[in-house]
Structure formats: C-alpha cells, structure tokens
Amino acid sequence: MNTIRVVGIDIAKSVFQVCVWMVDGSIAYNKKISRSKLLDCVRHFEPGTLIAMEACSTSHFWGRTFRAMGYNVRLIPAQHVKAFVRSQKNDAN
Structure with a gap:
C-alpha cells in the first residue's frame, strides 16, 4: 500500500503548488x-501527514491552520529550500 510521506506546498499569492x-x-x-480550494485539498490527506513549506509570513498562518487540523507541519528556512532547486525556479519545480 502506498502511503504519503510528505506533502510539499509552495505558497504564492493566489495559486499554490501542492x-x-x-x-x-x-x-x-x-x-x-x-x-479557496487549498483547505479542501489538504483535508483529503490522513491526519498526521507531514506538510512541508518554505518559511515566510503566510506560511506561519497556514502552518497554524494545518496543525489545528491535526497535521505535522515543518517550515523550512529559505536558505535550505534553495538547495532543492535544480533548474530555473518556478512553482512547479
């Protein structure tokens, strides 16, 4: 059975990459x-799922919201996120 290991969310102004x-x-x-559909999308995951986001002002809001819903949230500092980008940066990469 395949289970989810990590859900990565890239936060933007109106469209998020999940x-x-x-x-x-x-x-x-x-x-x-x-x-408007982000919370509905996240509700489909099992409680306790790890959600990772780049730390910024709005990620703290979303992190508190997801924690209240029963998810494990990790905010990654921007200098550590940069190491994961292999090519031109955009939300899908």
Whole structure:
C-alpha cells in the first residue's frame, strides 16, 4: 500500500503548488491549487501527514491552520529550500 510521506506546498499569492511524495519515492501528483480550494485539498490527506513549506509570513498562518487540523507541519528556512532547486525556479519545480 502506498502511503504519503510528505506533502510539499509552495505558497504564492493566489495559486499554490501542492506536491505529494509517496513512501516509495514516487510523486503522486504535482498540482496548482487555488487559495479557496487549498483547505479542501489538504483535508483529503490522513491526519498526521507531514506538510512541508518554505518559511515566510503566510506560511506561519497556514502552518497554524494545518496543525489545528491535526497535521505535522515543518517550515523550512529559505536558505535550505534553495538547495532543492535544480533548474530555473518556478512553482512547479
């Protein structure tokens, strides 16, 4: 059975990029989600799922919201996120 290992969320002004990484190393999906549909998208994950986001002012708000919903949230400092970018930076990469 494939289970979710990490949900990565790239926060933007009105459209968020949500990437779901499975335990076996595969990417289940990588989608753009509007601000109004983000909570509905996250509610589909099991409680206790790890959600990772780049630390910024709005990620603290979303982090508190997701923690209240029962998820584990990790905010990653920007200097550590930069190491994961292999090519031109955009939300999908």
